[in-house]
Amino acid sequence: MASRLTDRTKDxxxxxxxxxxxxxxxxxxxxxxxxxxxxxxxxxxxxxxxELDRRIKATGVVNxxxxxxxxxxxxxxxxxxxxxxxxxxAVVTHAGGxxxxxxxxxxxxxxxxxxxxxxRWIKSYRDLPLLLNQWCNVVRWELRTxxxxxxxxxxxxxxxxxxxxxxxxxxxxxxxxEVYRAFVEDFLAIPLFVGQKTEAEKFAGAxxxxxxxxxxxxxxxxxxxxxxxxxQHFAKVFNVQFLDEKNTLQYAWQTSxxxxxxxxxxxxxxxxxxxxxxxxxxxxxxQVVIVPIGAEPTVAARAAEICDELLVLNxxxxxxxxxxxxxxxxxxxxxxxxxxLRLELGPKDLAAKQVVLVxxxxxxxxxxGWDALADTAQKLLKEIQQSLFDRAQKFQKEHITTAVTYDxxxxxxxxxxxxxxxxxCGDESELEPIKAETKATSRVLPFDQPEPTGKCFYCDKASxxxxxxxxxx
Amino acid sequence: MASRLTDRTKDxxxxxxxxxxxxxxxxxxxxxxxxxxxxxxxxxxxxxxxELDRRIKATGVVNxxxxxxxxxxxxxxxxxxxxxxxxxxAVVTHAGGxxxxxxxxxxxxxxxxxxxxxxRWIKSYRDLPLLLNQWCNVVRWELRTxxxxxxxxxxxxxxxxxxxxxxxxxxxxxxxxEVYRAFVEDFLAIPLFVGQKTEAEKFAGAxxxxxxxxxxxxxxxxxxxxxxxxxQHFAKVFNVQFLDEKNTLQYAWQTSxxxxxxxxxxxxxxxxxxxxxxxxxxxxxxQVVIVPIGAEPTVAARAAEICDELLVLNxxxxxxxxxxxxxxxxxxxxxxxxxxLRLELGPKDLAAKQVVLVxxxxxxxxxxGWDALADTAQKLLKEIQQSLFDRAQKFQKEHITTAVTYDxxxxxxxxxxxxxxxxxCGDESELEPIKAETKATSRVLPFDQPEPTGKCFYCDKASxxxxxxxxxx
Numbered sequence: 001m002a003s004r005l006t007d008r009t010k011d012x013x014x015x016x017x018x019x020x021x022x023x024x025x026x027x028x029x030x031x032x033x034x035x036x037x038x039x040x041x042x043x044x045x046x047x048x049x050x051e052l053d054r055r056i057k058a059t060g061v062v063n064x065x066x067x068x069x070x071x072x073x074x075x076x077x078x079x080x081x082x083x084x085x086x087x088x089x090a091v092v093t094h095a096g097g098x099x100x101x102x103x104x105x106x107x108x109x110x111x112x113x114x115x116x117x118x119x120r121w122i123k124s125y126r127d128l129p130l131l132l133n134q135w136c137n138v139v140r141w142e143l144r145t146x147x148x149x150x151x152x153x154x155x156x157x158x159x160x161x162x163x164x165x166x167x168x169x170x171x172x173x174x175x176x177x178e179v180y181r182a183f184v185e186d187f188l189a190i191p192l193f194v195g196q197k198t199e200a201e202k203f204a205g206a207x208x209x210x211x212x213x214x215x216x217x218x219x220x221x222x223x224x225x226x227x228x229x230x231x232q233h234f235a236k237v238f239n240v241q242f243l244d245e246k247n248t249l250q251y252a253w254q255t256s257x258x259x260x261x262x263x264x265x266x267x268x269x270x271x272x273x274x275x276x277x278x279x280x281x282x283x284x285x286x287q288v289v290i291v292p293i294g295a296e297p298t299v300a301a302r303a304a305e306i307c308d309e310l311l312v313l314n315x316x317x318x319x320x321x322x323x324x325x326x327x328x329x330x331x332x333x334x335x336x337x338x339x340x341l342r343l344e345l346g347p348k349d350l351a352a353k354q355v356v357l358v359x360x361x362x363x364x365x366x367x368x369g370w371d372a373l374a375d376t377a378q379k380l381l382k383e384i385q386q387s388l389f390d391r392a393q394k395f396q397k398e399h400i401t402t403a404v405t406y407d408x409x410x411x412x413x414x415x416x417x418x419x420x421x422x423x424x425c426g427d428e429s430e431l432e433p434i435k436a437e438t439k440a441t442s443r444v445l446p447f448d449q450p451e452p453t454g455k456c457f458y459c460d461k462a463s464x465x466x467x468x469x470x471x472x473x
Numbered sequence: 474m475a476s477r478l479t480d481r482t483k484d485x486x487x488x489x490x491x492x493x494x495x496x497x498x499x500x501x502x503x504x505x506x507x508x509x510x511x512x513x514x515x516x517x518x519x520x521x522x523x524e525l526d527r528r529i530k531a532t533g534v535v536n537x538x539x540x541x542x543x544x545x546x547x548x549x550x551x552x553x554x555x556x557x558x559x560x561x562x563a564v565v566t567h568a569g570g571x572x573x574x575x576x577x578x579x580x581x582x583x584x585x586x587x588x589x590x591x592x593r594w595i596k597s598y599r600d601l602p603l604l605l606n607q608w609c610n611v612v613r614w615e616l617r618t619x620x621x622x623x624x625x626x627x628x629x630x631x632x633x634x635x636x637x638x639x640x641x642x643x644x645x646x647x648x649x650x651e652v653y654r655a656f657v658e659d660f661l662a663i664p665l666f667v668g669q670k671t672e673a674e675k676f677a678g679a680x681x682x683x684x685x686x687x688x689x690x691x692x693x694x695x696x697x698x699x700x701x702x703x704x705q706h707f708a709k710v711f712n713v714q715f716l717d718e719k720n721t722l723q724y725a726w727q728t729s730x731x732x733x734x735x736x737x738x739x740x741x742x743x744x745x746x747x748x749x750x751x752x753x754x755x756x757x758x759x760q761v762v763i764v765p766i767g768a769e770p771t772v773a774a775r776a777a778e779i780c781d782e783l784l785v786l787n788x789x790x791x792x793x794x795x796x797x798x799x800x801x802x803x804x805x806x807x808x809x810x811x812x813x814l815r816l817e818l819g820p821k822d823l824a825a826k827q828v829v830l831v832x833x834x835x836x837x838x839x840x841x842g843w844d845a846l847a848d849t850a851q852k853l854l855k856e857i858q859q860s861l862f863d864r865a866q867k868f869q870k871e872h873i874t875t876a877v878t879y880d881x882x883x884x885x886x887x888x889x890x891x892x893x894x895x896x897x898c899g900d901e902s903e904l905e906p907i908k909a910e911t912k913a914t915s916r917v918l919p920f921d922q923p924e925p926t927g928k929c930f931y932c933d934k935a936s937x938x939x940x941x942x943x944x945x946x
Binding site: 027029030031034035036037038039042043045046062063064065066067068069070071074086087088089090091092093094095096097103104106113116117126132136137139141142143152153155324 | 500502503504507508509510511512515516518519535536537538539540541542543544547559560561562563564565566567568569570576577579586589590599605609610612614615616625626628797
């Protein structure tokens with residue numbers, strides 16, 4: 001176990017892979033590009049899923065389940081959609097012992113199969129809004145894969161709504177973006193860049209795409225979630241129509257929005273450090289690990305009591321009672337696994353009626369009397385949740401720079417990891433040459449836009465908007 | 474909406490399909506054999522999943538996630554397994570824009586892909602037992618499909634454990650069967666037949682298969698869950714080996730066990746009646762529906778208050794405030810949907826400070842004063858849960874018959890729906906002719922076996938065991 005991690009300042013990717021290995025989060029499956037999510041990694045996903053599901057349902061959305069298999073012809077109906085997804089499709093041509101008359105694709109996303117059903121379910125304005133979500137696996141065949149970030153199959157939730165008016169659809173698009181923002185900031189302790197995507201980066205078939213993006217520990221961007229205003233594009237293709245209050249047939253206005261297991265990659269790359277994973281307490285499968293020191297039965301007995309005392313407070317606590325391993329080995333293992341708080345109890349602590357608490361985020365140690373333990377543990381878990389957010393926000397602020405000219409932009413891309421803020425004219429044709437030359441792409445157009453004052457960093461035209469660029473995962 | 478159901482005494486299948494349609498549980502997807510689980514049906518599955526997950530975890534099992542895609546060669550390694558599943562496989566031959574060098578199958582079950590990982594994860598007896606479960610979709614291509622009962626894709630949990638000894642594996646196999654029995658009887662209110670399957674009916678690759686089986690409203694059998702002792706079959710094929718305490722290399726002993734969305738079909742067919750679905754309160758997404766009578770604002774206001782009062786008791790309550798529909802229409806709709814308890818509140822009730830409660834199971838009505846409402850509602854929900862079980866058990870007992878000879882057996886199969894109990898010699902070669910002639914198959918060999926006294930119902934040889942036969946879904 002206690003092997004060393006790759007130096008993250010020299011090889012961030014190598015470090016990332018090491019953390020996933022050594023923390024026991026996931027590994028590659030036998031079919032290229034697939035991922036096995038191991039129990040510790042899956043326990044994180046279960047906590048993410050439960051909380052995000054609760055927050056999504058609180059907005060009136062209910063869950064359903066649509067099929068894995070989609071007729072190939074469905075994908076081909078919406079022009080931009082098929083162009084966007086065709087290169088990544090996995091196709092079933094043979095099933096039940098014979099070749100299929102029409103090939104079937106495995107869902108890369110479920111707009112088409114869901115909206116075909118919506119066209120049957122929605123008849124009148126009384127059926128709107130229709131607010132559905134599903135938790136499922138999707139498949140996008142990838143050649144270059146990386147665990148959690150890009151795999152051929154991944155787990156996610158995809159919400160799909162239909163509305164009577166354009167305004168309602170836009171409001172829902174922004175509402176779900178805000179649900180994601182609040183969830184990621186409060187729960188994953190990851191500060192975000194929130195805003196609209198450029199045309200070049202929007203979802204295949206959307207009118208407008210909005211995203212939450214985070215800055216990883218190497219300064220690169222990771223898209224953590226997206227919310228799309230689909231306009232009436234899909235409604236027109238799949239005949240999602242309703243009779244309005246005046247008995248006139250109208251096309252519905254639609255939205256879709258999703259968050260995937262990819263966010264676990266974000267947690268690793270934002271909070272991880274030289275000692276491995278560091279988990280925000282809100283998503284830590286083990287929030288407090290108890291490590292008894294020495295083999296005395298009185299210590300073991302008291303450790304078990306403390307475990308029970310913390311359990312009843314709804315703290316996720318684990319007693320590491322393995323006798324064949326040294327405390328040092330265990331300390332290292334739970335550090336790599338990112339457990340927020342370690343509780344040590346040895347013979348001297350027993351005599352002094354105290355425990356030693358060690359914070360994973362800062363390494364700070366403190367002695368705490370048994371009487372104060374419950375309160376202190378709860379207080380520290382809250383503090384660690386906040387301190388991880390603060391640390392990430394400080395890093396983020398230190399790695400946002402501003403470029404006025406394209407020369408400055410190129411110099412910054414070369415010299416300093418992070419996001420670059422520029423003033424941009426909005427000419428989408430500029431994005432491809434910028435990407436080709438610098439590997440940086442447009443991230444988001446933030447909502448808080450200053451009055452357009454300056455010039456475009458790239459072409460000198462009158463500037464329209466503030467935008468962030470970065471290299472991305 | 475308020476359409477009539479097919480007469481279940483004349484056409485049970487037609488009635489089943491009508492209930493699913495009219496209760497809004499599910500419908501067929503566009504690819505043949507697939508199923509869309511609609512929000513109301515999925516809410517039932519979420520309640521089943523949450524409770525079963527809790528009970529599985531209480532036995533020390535943790536969740537993980539393994540890939541949808543399995544190399545075709547993996548399936549082919551275990552001889553019985555490949556023979557069992559080959560006819561039902563869906564195969565991906567084309568992905569990411571090109572033909573695949575090795576075709577990939579979509580998991581019909583995950584023994585092979587999981588045990589390949591187990592062979593890497595398990596090194597020593599200290600790594601055992603390994604107790605994993607996953608919630609996922611699986612695909613078994615079917616030509617004749619029926620919603621919930623047999624679809625090309627379905628949702629389930631599959632548990633997979635590895636143990637150091639044969640005894641441990643057998644104990645786990647029986648333990649999980651008991652988890653299933655308790656869950657289905659307590660939670661789904663369905664009385665069961667529990668026991669071992671014959672060789673003819675066991676899982677492809679198992680040493681022994683145990684099952685819980687239920688009798689549907691037409692007397693036919695539905696397998697509700699299975700638990701397999703896999704012996705060392707898969708361990709030998711996938712090299713799942715460990716060093717025991719004496720440092721000797723041993724093959725692990727394994728089990729697998731699963732329950733699927735099929736159980737929802739069981740709930741429909743056991744509890745449903747001439748008025749539609751009847752849900753046990755434990756899995757009812759709506760336990761109490763409130764229907765205000767008339768349009769008076771004071772009634773609406775009091776109905777909303779009552780809704781809140783029941784909500785805080787953790788009763789799943791829904792206020793049907795739709796103004797465009799008559800109470801009669803609503804009554805019918807919630808009856809078809811199987812809501813256990815209907816609460817009516819009209820102007821007269823308001824004056825009398827009472828509500829009318831109507832039980833879905835018995836149709837029984839009672840006036841209840843507001844003061845007693847909370848207690849009465851909770852009491853009635855418990856009673857309904859029990860009464861559905863009792864009703865199903867009574868039906869079951871009335872539909873178990875005993876046959877001493879094969880002529881009696883054939884006469885019973887023709888004349889009376891239900892299960893037939895016989896004494897059987899255990900000669901597996903007899904099962905195929907019995908099935909061919911009568912369509913009845915061996916269900917389970919119950920655990921409580923009498924001393925072998927009689928003769929085999931089929932061949933007159935000295936009998937070995939008591940066994941149930943029935944036609945099955």
